[in-house]
Amino acid sequence: MNILHHAVLVKSVNITSVAKLLLDNLLRHVREHVASIGSLSTMTVATLLDPRFKTLGFLSRNKVQEAVRRLKSECTALIASSEASLPHPSDAGESTNNSSELWCLLDETVDQKRQSFNATADAILEVEQYLVEVNLRRHQDPLEYWHKQKHVYPYLYHMSQRFLCSPASSVPCKSVFSKAGRSSANEETAYNHKQ
Template sequence: MNRPVLKLIQEVDTRWNSTYLMLQRLFKERQSVGAALATLKTDVRPLSSEDYETADACLQLLSPFFQATVELSEEKRVSGSKIIPMTKMLMLYLNDTIGKTSHDTAKLLGQNMVSNMQNKFDTTGSQTALTLSTLLDPRFKTIGFYNQVQAAASAKRLTAFCTQLRKNAQPDTPTEEQPSTSAQPALANVDNPSSTGLNLWETLDRDASEARTARNATADATVEVQRYMTDPPLERSKDPLAYWVDHQNVYPNLFKLAKQFLCMPASSGSI
């Protein structure tokens, strides 16, 4: 038949992609498989044209999941920040493909996949590590979220983290050295209450100072996050780590958070 010699692929229970690759190879080599079964003495029933149509329609639904699995299993690139935006793109693809297909089996498969994804990934938009990783990836920011309500809540969470970093970086307010008292204290000067060595306003002054510090930290953090969010997103082919190296002085606190959250891998093992 003048075709390259290829073997059929067997699926492996612990590797989802093996199921996709098995169906893909079977569909691609359907003519060779049919010819081989016709010449062999076997009880295996050859697949019908309807069976192959079903396989092809299902492969169209599964194809982006294969791509996502391969991409999220990379070990040398940022991957954790892709989970939320990739889930969004998979959902959009499934809904679009389900609406276009006329194959009942593929439509049912797609509907089940959408339902399972909604159940499994419904909480990803509220998980701190995942949401901050996505926001701090300059390629995605809030546009990577399927649910914009969760995106807004995540941006507030990022501002809170940035505020805390600013507070921690501020030096402590020095305390005034209390004057030593002699064994025979002098009589208090009624015209100068502070001459007693007692600062009646100490607690209130400290609380007011802390309130001013907190307000300044919150305002500065809000400005830093808003400036970052309004910057145009980075091209998806660009390296987000290189972006943060170039912008570490522009967004110093977000740079620290990016070092903390962008290192998170999407998968614990490669495929």
Template sequence: MIERVLEQQRAISDVISADKKSRHLIPTWQDLEVLESVNQALHPLQDFTDALSGESYVSVSYVKPVLHLLKTSVLAEKEEDSDLTKSIKKKILEYLITTYENPATQEHLDMACFIDPRLKVSYISTDRVSDIKTRVMSEMEAVAQKERSSAEPEAQTNDPPNRPLKKAKKSLGSFFKAAPIPTSSFMHLSQAVEAELNSYLLSTAIDSEEDPLAWWKRHKITFPLLSKLARKYLCIPASSSPSERLFSTSGNIVTCQRTCLKPWRVNMLVFLTKNLP
């Protein structure tokens, strides 16, 4: 809005000056200077706002990199900035720091960055990396133990019936197949978790434009435990804009003329609206 006013200031002044009663509303040079200072501080944030509010794929893992970029580049004070511009930038940074200063929030953002193959430890402070690795390993072990405990009862209930089975014909490859080595004797759980984590950290970071969930889908066999943590953390959107758009879509479907729609039908219509090209 401010940018448009600055672009059309001459036309606005000509229109207002034509009426004697409204000539006092013509922007003065002080007003224009204030508008330019405000626009100079806020205009760079527009692109980040649009990007973070996207629906295609914007994960919470990108919040910390964006905050870092705002602090170091976008909202950094410049020599040519006016005092008002510097003050606005300073207030915005103070608000952002206060919003995300909670230790639990910081830890959650660090976990999301660590699981994102585009970022990993790039935006995690050096003194926090070891703590995040410890937490990731503990959650991986918890996932492995949960899978193991749920697999044991299933194996007991799926025992084959006590009846003679037809002997299968051996293939040529069966003569060269080695006997499976029990997992417990080959590698301890913590060692397996550490090996998977180190392998992930040594892998090449993907491009910032790629979808990390698509990458995890391709590598879920290579990193079976980490891929489950990726689904836990990377499914969180960076902002509430997608859910707000979803409520708006529901409001467009359930109108005054369509108040008798059943809930299940509303769910189907919203799903089709958001997923059909």
């Protein structure tokens, strides 16, 4: 959306007042409709996971921060679920009396806290490291990038397979412009009926 907004502003230097009014209304309409799309979890995560866009696909810094929080949260959940499926070593040689049951409860609680903290820390590190990398050029293939980086960012790679099925760049624009096209077609039909 940010790229579209910039392109429209650059092209609108020498236009008539009627065209300027039409452009302002179009931009306002696009901003209103894209604002709701910008809060959809799948679209924001897909935009961040597209190494050509990352944070460049958002209009405001607040939306970027919200999307990054969402990505970190999704990544934390993925890490926690994958760690939960791993077997945990148990202390050998413990007796089964009441005092050892108390120690087992304490050990389990500590393990859960440690696991939760590690998952969050790992997610933050992986996401931040990915976001500071230089964006890919527009013509480069994001799926090829993720295939090459699957050992560097294993959890984000897994998430990219799930989220990049919805193109970060075309879905919001296509939706807005198809609505705009229907609206202008309706106005044209109404205008033709008046004549």
